[in-house]
Amino acid sequence: MPSPALKSVPSTAKPAGSTQASVVALPVKPAPRPARLQPLLAHAGERLLPPTLVLALILFIWEIACSSPGASLPPPSQVLTDSWELIAHPFYDNGGIDKGLGWHLLASLQRVAVGYAIAAVVGVALGVLVGQSTWAMRGLDPLFQVLRTVPPLAWLPLSLAAFRDGEPSAIFVIFITSVWPVIINTAVGIRNIPADYVNVAKVLRLNGLEYFAKIMIPAAAPYIFTGLRIGVGLSWLAIVAAEMLIGGVGIGFFIWDAWNSSLISDIIVALVYVGLTGFVLDRMVAGVASLVTRGTANS
């Protein structure tokens, strides 16, 4: 028996001559979009509303506090008008050091990338050594504990003397700042490898290289990434300070230069950029960490 739907929509039926089977357009269920979107929106509201409100409040207080004629710092509205060029065109280039903030940030990020990469490799290698060998730990650990307390900028004059150039000195400062947490956390991670995993490796007669790749690094990975995350934060802290002293292109020098030119609004804009970049760097390392160590949570 033909269904009423068939009769009412004959165009959907196949041409005569073929079988009598026909395509019946099922009524499309109206997607309950608002209903499905609602919890998502509610969630976003819960997470985004408080920071937005707090930010608005701070900007408001700042605006009020700095609006008097004698204020030493510009209110946010003035920052916006003063430095609009800077905010709107992050990648202009007038030659020399007169570049957009984007170029300065990229120059700084490049230095951080090189210094931090060296620190990561050297840090993990030294951490493995110190974590594996009691002798190396006894010999090196006191040295590390003393050296890691030296403030990053204190290394700068020495490295300038050694390298006789700003660029490698800045990279060295990044390296020396971020290497300690990597070393120390890697060593702790290696020393905390459960005896069971070591026994498994022994029963299987894994050789040194297999043990390193299949047991040691995965087992210590959560610790290593903790170190790497602290390290990336420290190196971003150090680069801004180091660049203030070495000059050239870089966000640190940009801030120092703006101060010398009394462009307070530019400094404020740069600080926002520095903060956001540091935040992104931290999130990036954390993201890689959770990707790589997804299975290492012990149970």
Next chain:
Amino acid sequence: MTKAYLSIENVGKTFTRGAATTEVLRGVSLDVARGEYVSIIGHSGCGKSTLLNLIAGLTEVTTGGIFLDNAAVQGPGPERAVVFQNHSLLPWLTAYENVKLAVDKVFSGKKSKGERHDWTMRNLELVHMAHAKDKRPAEISGGMKQRIGIARALAMEPKVLLLDEPFGALDALTRAHLQDQVMQIHATLGNTVIMITHDVDEAVLLSDRIVMMTNGPSARIGEVLGVPLERPRHRLELASDPTTIRCRSAVLKFLYERNRFVEAA
């Protein structure tokens, strides 16, 4: 004279920490035949785990010697596979990868890639865990983890399988289920098994012989009890079997009358 398949000869173990020395085991001798299932039972701290580690080669004997298949035991190796009490699976690997790691290492050069895969799957099927092969240890229950641990050990085709309180951390129902599986595997493969336990029922149900250790320090083998029960064994039928009851009470008497755990009182 030919030695027994596994021969533990007058083994003693002394731990030295600084100036203090502790004698854990003294004069332990035991012969285990091929295909035999031997349980070692004793109060905690009596050195039964130490004995297992000595057989595994994870710790070295101070005196005496251990021989497996006429070769002296020196260092750990896959022919004496251990199932550890807390499963000790590598949490960053899936169930399949955990077993495969052992298979790849033990059979590299002996089996082709496809054969190694098949062998890994065979052993997972043996413990009925093939369905969870892509799960990580954190995603499966304690009993399932222990089954993967057993599969990993079996996959090494060990000459002797060493079980270190394999069911100690499991609830009673899961434990019974796993005991049945181990019995079934033992019946199928005929492995030589040495199991550490502190559960009298478990020892009687599974073992051909029960080795009872005296209390430490300087623990020794107090008594060895044969369990003359026909296999296959069924736990329900055995519950009221006179031989079972006799063996149970013999072990209980040894543990609670003659070798009371003094410190626990």
